Amino acid sequence: MNGADPLAQLRDVHLPEAISAWPPAIGWWILAALLFTGIGFAIRYAWHRHQRRAFLREARLRLQAMPLQQGHSPAQQLQRANDLLKRCAMQTYPQRDIASLHGEDWLDFLNATSRAPLFADKDHWLAQWYRSDVDSEFGRDFIDRAERWVAQQPRRGADV
Secondary structure (H helix, E strand, O other): OOOOOHHHHOOOOOOOOOOOOOOOOHHHHHHHHHHHHHHHHHHHHHHHHHHHOHHHHHHHHHHHHHHHOOOOOHHHHHHHHHHHHHHHHHHHOOOOOOOOOOHHHHHHHHHHOOOOOOOOOHHHHHHHHOOOOOOHHHHHHHHHHHHHHHHOOOOOOOOO
16 A cells, blocks of 8 residues: 555545525415415405495595585585485494484484484474574584594494
């Protein structure tokens, strides 16, 4: 044998390649799919909820604009506000027979579906409601209360 050192003939230790982060393991793919699915459902839910309540936002805008409309008597504005309020109630509570409500029954319904009774003095409201010479202050008060009623409606679909 030669007189050379046999250890000098050995090659250096070769390290394996570094482990790549790509492609990720199957668990990460599943987690990403679940995350994107959850985000998609959350966006869809938020959009549908936003759309379901669009009529309430529109009603509030119309009620806010009512005192500014010219050419309408206070009695006409009161009637228009009441019609708008009834349409909102029929949309919010479709399982109830709201279209036929009037007078004291209508006020009872409005009080029952608001957080605090907005029309507690029914005699006062009923005495003024059907007059042709309604005071403009009474009309503005009704519109303000109608706006509060619309704002107090449930944030979810009405199951009441």
